[in-house]
Amino acid sequence: MDWGDFWEQAAQWVITWIPVLGPLGILTTAVVAYFGYRQKLEADRRAQWWVRAQWGLEASLSDDPRRSLAGLALLNELKTSSLATAEDRELFRLLAQSIRRELAAGGGSSLPRAEGVRALEAAAPHRASAALREDTLKQLDSLLEPGDPRRRDTPRSGDPVPDIPAEHLQGR
Template sequence: MGWGDFWPAAAGWAITWIPVLGPLGILATALVAYFAYRQKLEADRRAQWWVRAQWALEASLSANPRRSLAGLAVLNDLKTSSLATREDRELFRLIGVTAREELLGGGSGSTVREARPGGASTVESGPMPAATSVLADALREQVEKLAGEAGEPSPFLLGTSGTPTVGEAQNH
């Protein structure tokens, strides 16, 4: 086949296949755009998940036990999210183990932390009022859930009867 036969053959091929390749190109472009959109959506959801996780980590380390309870409840809920990776779950479990050791290290008596400027805190022991006892029990429950492998959502986030919601726990 010489150059003289090439151009008529190429023209015949183009007439046959260009009408097919045009729509296939549009379909391929649409698929790429769709997958790019899904990837961006997932990345945005993951970024928002991480913002909530950062808040929960900060709140769980708060000297205010109610804020700490809210942070632990959110951490437990985030741990069960489909956006949480295996590494995230392990990190939350280690945080729970550390918090459990800190709670157990305080002994059976009550301890109240008072925050001081510069990051220092004082610890006072004494009789525990009933409300503080309930709060301490809720903190222990959240820490145990975080340290354990249970994947159930936190009742504090679900707002079940008799338990505060995150907003209520955070505002007191």
């Protein structure tokens, strides 16, 4: 085989395979771009989830019992998201245990949130504060539940809204 035959065969190979390799290259580029897009989308969604989780954690430790209840309700919703890791759910569970212990102890709280609930009960020992305490305890119990999360990303129409009575969300 001399060089002339080699170049003739190489040219024939290129003529045969270029129509196949061009679309194959385009398809490969499209697949790589799609996976890059999905990775960025997932990272952005996780970052937004974490912003909400930070607010829920801070709110659950708030001095204002209504804000605390809203924070606990948010954490209950966030723990069921597919974006929540096992470590996140464990963090929420430990927070709920700590707040539950403080509420059960009834004194000497190191958590401002529990002091806020006791202050509200001392200032207005009526049905609203008892309902607020009951709702807070329900949210804490829900956070303490082990079990498999529902694994969903976004609320769908018709999904139940966390049970926060309207009187707890009205003006301060």
